[in-house]
Amino acid sequence: MPRLSQSTLRLLPAGIDQPHYDRSGVTPGIVHLGIGAFHRAHMAVYVDRLLAAAPDWGIVGVSLRRPDTKVALTPQDGYYTVAVRDASGTQCGIIGSIIAIVDANAERGRLLRLMAAPAIRIVSLTVTEKGYCHDPATGQLDEHHPDIVHDLAHPDDPVTAPGLIVAALERRLAQGTAPFTVLSCDNLPNNGATAARIVARFAELRSAELGTHVRQHVAFPSTMVDRIVPATTDADRQLVDDLIGLEDAWPIMTEPFTQWVIEDRFPAGRPPFETVGAQLVEDVGPFEKMKLRLLNGSHSTLAYLGYLAGHEYVSEVMQSPDFVRLIHDLITLEAMPTLDMPGVDLGHYRDELLARFSNPALKHRTWQIAMDGSQKLPQRLLGTIRDRLAAGQPIDRLALGVAAWMRYVTGIDEQGAAIEVRDPLAGRLRAIADSAHREPIRLAVGLLTIGEIFGRDLPQNEVFREAVTGHLRSLFDHGSAATVAALVRSS
Numbered sequence: 364m365p366r367l368s369q370s371t372l373r374l375l376p377a378g379i380d381q382p383h384y385d386r387s388g389v390t391p392g393i394v395h396l397g398i399g400a401f402h403r404a405h406m407a408v409y410v411d412r413l414l415a416a417a418p419d420w421g422i423v424g425v426s427l428r429r430p431d432t433k434v435a436l437t438p439q440d441g442y443y444t445v446a447v448r449d450a451s452g453t454q455c456g457i458i459g460s461i462i463a464i465v466d467a468n469a470e471r472g473r474l475l476r477l478m479a480a481p482a483i484r485i486v487s488l489t490v491t492e493k494g495y496c497h498d499p500a501t502g503q504l505d506e507h508h509p510d511i512v513h514d515l516a517h518p519d520d521p522v523t524a525p526g527l528i529v530a531a532l533e534r535r536l537a538q539g540t541a542p543f544t545v546l547s548c549d550n551l552p553n554n555g556a557t558a559a560r561i562v563a564r565f566a567e568l569r570s571a572e573l574g575t576h577v578r579q580h581v582a583f584p585s586t587m588v589d590r591i592v593p594a595t596t597d598a599d600r601q602l603v604d605d606l607i608g609l610e611d612a613w614p615i616m617t618e619p620f621t622q623w624v625i626e627d628r629f630p631a632g633r634p635p636f637e638t639v640g641a642q643l644v645e646d647v648g649p650f651e652k653m654k655l656r657l658l659n660g661s662h663s664t665l666a667y668l669g670y671l672a673g674h675e676y677v678s679e680v681m682q683s684p685d686f687v688r689l690i691h692d693l694i695t696l697e698a699m700p701t702l703d704m705p706g707v708d709l710g711h712y713r714d715e716l717l718a719r720f721s722n723p724a725l726k727h728r729t730w731q732i733a734m735d736g737s738q739k740l741p742q743r744l745l746g747t748i749r750d751r752l753a754a755g756q757p758i759d760r761l762a763l764g765v766a767a768w769m770r771y772v773t774g775i776d777e778q779g780a781a782i783e784v785r786d787p788l789a790g791r792l793r794a795i796a797d798s799a800h801r802e803p804i805r806l807a808v809g810l811l812t813i814g815e816i817f818g819r820d821l822p823q824n825e826v827f828r829e830a831v832t833g834h835l836r837s838l839f840d841h842g843s844a845a846t847v848a849a850l851v852r853s854s
């Protein structure tokens with residue numbers, strides 16, 4: 364089977380959407396750090412749709428850790444398939460907006476030259492929560508992070524996103540080129556402000572002048588990004604190859620839903636995102652909070668409890684009426700009341716979410732979502748819990764999500780088999796679980812000492828501690844499914 368590439372596009376069957384612009388006329392305007400599946404299902408698709416009208420906004424993707432995306436897509440001239448799936452079938456389209464891929468480790472000099480080039484007006488990021496090298500509880504740069512320590516010592520050879528951004532901004536400043544706009548596309552609260560705080564602090568540690576430059580002249584608009592993108596499997600590759608009649612080494616599988624809300628602050632200019640379905644607004648904060656608390660908060664809860672109950676995929680968990688009820692009530696009774704979203708029908712948003720989680724064609728592993736819990740819990744569950752505690756309101760279901768994370772990070776499942784816990788704090792989590800001998804109170808007390816996750820206030824809060832410990836005991840004694848069943852029956 365021939366490989367997908369510029370020269371084989373003409374072989375695509377009718378009905379497979381493909382770029383309607385002259386690819387040879389597309390020039391780079393965006394450098395995107397973190398060229399993983401999420402970016403390719405989201406921002407790259409929006410950009411693909413506007414290149415016919417604005418061909419100077421091509422994307423150069425950067426892989427920060429592994430060069431696997433570059434290896435897969437370079438022989439394909441950057442083209443790849445996005446396969447949109449639901450119960451009614453699979454719709455494939457070819458995306459061409461990524462015109463080159465740079466491996467940051469092997470090609471750092473080339474990357475920094477590119478990021479300093481005047482044509483690059485946006486540097487966007489999908490580097491996941493841990494890529495910000497911050498303290499998730501406070502949102503401040505973690506100055507002791509080994510990669511940050513490295514980048515401060517080797518400013519011309521940075522390995523982190525903040526290090527690369529500051530090195531490029533420094534070059535631009537030296538050569539008299541206006542700064543690019545930094546566009547965070549990660550699931551962090553106020554992701555623009557968070558990125559700004561971290562990058563500015565890093566710059567300030569380099570020099571006072573750079574710190575002032577970043578604070579005064581670089582824009583960091585916030586965005587709310589949303590599309591569910593499970594990791595691609597070999598079975599997915601096979602399915603896509605069959606549908607497009609060409610070999611695609613790395614197609615992306617996703618859902619029909621997509622949403623992008625962007626703050627309109629781009630002093631260096633921006634593509635006409637509003638022409639391709641993005642919402643440009645003045646303040647993204649409320650949208651981000653809604654998404655993190657309703658979608659991601661329930662996603663993580665479903666992932667930990669679902670994994671413990673033996674479910675591999677989210678859609679499988681959603682076949683259990685007890686789990687659906689738990690999530691419905693977590694959203695409606697505990698998370699929604701903490702939001703202030705005039706003009707948005709939150710009940711409709713919730714119902715849409717429940718339907719998205721149930722999409723039987725998406726094989727979204729609970730294990731995938733369970734990853735990096737230490738970085739995700741604060742903005743997904745703990746902020747909501749804080750607001751509820753401050754208002755004297757119950758937190759039963761939210762606390763069950765936290766307890767399920769605690770049970771999960773012990774690294775041993777309900778059948779006694781090992782769980783592969785992927786988390787930057789995995790070693791610390793495991794040591795705490797081992798020394799607590801998996802005894803609920805000791806485990807909870809031990810994990811609550813991790814200030815980067817729980818801050819100083821939550822471990823002191825008796826209501827929170829008791830709610831979490833009670834659920835944790837039940838998870839150990841009765842298992843996840845029975846704990847969920849008991850909670851939904853008692854309410």
Ligand code: CS2
Pocket residue numbers: 550588589590591592658659662663731732733739
């Ligand atoms: C998920 C998100 O993996 C996870 O933690 O909760 O990636 C989620 O699928 C996206 O935020 C949806 O927009």
